[in-house]
Amino acid sequence: MKKILKRMTGIFLCVAMAVGIFGTTPAFAEGEDVSAQNTQAQAAQWPTGPEVQASSAVVMDASTGTVLFEKDADTPRYPASITKIMTTLLALENCSLDEVVHFSATAVYENEGGTSHIARDLDEEMTLEQCLYAIMLESANECSYAVAEHVGGGDYQKFIDMMNAKAAELGCTNTHFNNCNGLPDPNHVVSARDMALISREAIKNSMFRKIVGTVRYEIPPTNKHADPTPLNNHHQMISAYKGRQNLYEYCVGGKTGWTSDAGNTLVTFAEKDGMTLICVVMGCSAGGQYSDTRTLFDYCFDNFKLFNVSQNENRYENTQSTGNSLFTEWNAFAKVDSTAQIILPANANFADTQTEVNYDQTSDSILGTLVYSYGGRQVGTANVVTTGAKITAYxxxxxxxxxxxxxxxxxxxxxxxxxxxxxxxxxxxxxxxxxxxxxxxxxxxxxxxxxxxxxxxxxxxxxxxxxxxxxxxxxxxxxxxxxxxxxxxxxxxxx
Structure with missing residues (x-):
């Protein structure tokens, strides 16, 4: 008898929570016809993007991971020095900024010459922070190699393995790293979409944002250099170091890249009206990387907008005047994450989206995830989280x-x-x-x-x-x- 009572009580509670928190499985207002929602899905259109000359291009919204524009986004290409975004990210995740980096013979003699560098000497020592500024502003190849050796505990190949492991962790499917600085190598390729995923992860790091947003930096004297070493950001959308013609008022940072094999590559971060976008262009002719990036940013800022989910989602509530839906009553125990956002075309409404509930990432604090789509594209997610209230009181x-x-x-x-x-x-x-x-x-x-x-x-x-x-x-x-x-x-x- 006790076992039967426990089973009945458990079933009752599970059904009550499932109905009370998430409502019915379809995410539309009570009384709305399913066929009407299907019609909305078919009518939803994604804006047609502009023409760009880049061989591959992607614009991704940083908050949701939604791709707003893409052109040949999954073809593996030579990335050149935008590779250093991954190098810097791994260094920030695995080391302290005040750690001392030692420059080996390999770092100095095999990574300078005709490549970009800041002329470090054998056995020179700099802090990791100083090295990262040199990597991201001046694209210093010898600093990138020295950092890779340092993070790998003296084992350069270990660091390369870390790069590929991180890429896989972030969901990259058309990427293989074979060096830390982007020098030409047939086994060193990245797709534009994968580069956007890596850049999105990097921009979450506050120190990374500070470095890429710095226009000028100075390395103080070292054990091998008596004079300070000035550094200038080479990204022309944030720095006037090479002229003002490409400055972009919404740019907050980025990374340049060029080799004869890769052509011009560019990763750029821009913010406007609370929206942070990541633009990746690859295989560009000289100057084309900047004109394409500006065109794509202007298009996306003009044609898309963000919505806060908790402030707009009401389809799980009874829209009748009685206001007596179970979801409303259960909000003492569950709520939509107040920071969650989705991104939609500017002419779309929040109600035009379709949702489904995903339970793959549930935990003690996350009861489920609302997955939003529009026009067949995923446009964001929102976790349904617990509030900490005790169910016994309700x-x-x-x-x-x-x-x-x-x-x-x-x-x-x-x-x-x-x-x-x-x-x-x-x-x-x-x-x-x-x-x-x-x-x-x-x-x-x-x-x-x-x-x-x-x-x-x-x-x-x-x-x-x-x-x-x-x-x-x-x-x-x-x-x-x-x-x-x-x-x-x-x-x-x-x-």
Whole structure:
């Protein structure tokens, strides 16, 4: 009996939470026709992007990971020095900025020559922070190699393995690193989409953002250089070091790249109206990397906008005036992450999206994830998270001595009513009425469930009693029959 009761109670709680938190499985307002939503999905159109001369290009929204524009995004290409974004990211994730980096003979003699460098000497020492500024601003190849050796514990190949492992972790599928600085190598390739994924991870790091957003930096004297070493950012959309013609007011940083095999490559970060975009262009002619990047940024900033999910999502609530949906009542225990955003074309509405609930990333604090799509593209996600409230206090009544949000609102409305404002009096009465209806419905639901459980228990008990009575009757009948047969046998002289 105890096992049965536990099972019934568990099933009841699971069903209540599933219905109360997430509503029905389809994510649309109550009463909305499914066919209408399918029609919306078919009508949803992604804006047509501009023409660019780059061989490959991607624009990705940093907050959602949504690709807003792509051209030949998955073809592996030589990345040149934008490789150093991954080198810098791994150094920041695995080391402290004040660690001392030693320059080996390999770092100095095999990574300078005709390549970009800042003329470091054998056995020179610099802090990791100084090296990273040299890597990202001046694209110093010898600094990149020295950092790779340092992070790999003296083992350069170990660092290359770390680069490929990190790429796989980030979901890169058309990438293989074979060096830390992007010098030409047939086995060193990255696709534009993968480079955007790597850059998105890097821009999450505050120190990375600071470095790539720095226009000028100075390395103080070292054990091999008596004079300071000035560094200038070579990205022309943020720095006027090579002229002002390509400056872009929304640019917050990036990384340049060029080799004769790769052509011009460029990764750029830009922010406008709360939107952070990542643009990757590869295989560009001289100057084309900047004109393409500007064109793509202007297109995306003009044609897309961000939506905060928690401020716009209401399809899991009953839109009728009673306001008595289960999702509304269960918000004491679950809510949509207040920081979650999705990105949509500027002419689209939040209600034009389709959603589904994903349970792959659930944890103690995450109950599920709302996955949003528009026009067949995923445009963002939002976690449904716990609030920390105790389920035992809900829904059959609030704890004694506490005042709920609705109670506070009612009290404020009542005080407002005392001023003689008739309109506010009507609104207050309607709010109180809706609240009472909602609570009555919950009490009826709770009472119904409890009543159902009691009925099941009574039926179970009656069934067991009937079975016991029946078994006792059968036992008495068998004993009576035996006694009767024995008496007949005795009368016949069988004994």
């Amino acid at each position: 829904p059959f009544g609030e704890k004694s001595g506490t005042v709920s949000k609705n109670d506070n609102q009612t009290e404020l409305s009542e005080k407002s009513a005392e001023t003689g404002n008739d309109a506010q009096n009507k609104n207050t009465s309607a709010t109180k009425s809706n609240t009472q209806i909602s609570k009555k419905k919950l009490l009826l639901i709770g009472g119904g469930v409890v009543g159902a459980i009691i009925v099941v228990l009574i039926i179970w008990l009656l069934y067991n009693n009937i079975r016991r009575i029946h078994r006792r009757k059968e036992g008495r009948d068998r004993r009576f029959k035996t006694i009767k047969n024995n008496r007949k046998w005795n009368k016949r002289g069988g004994r």
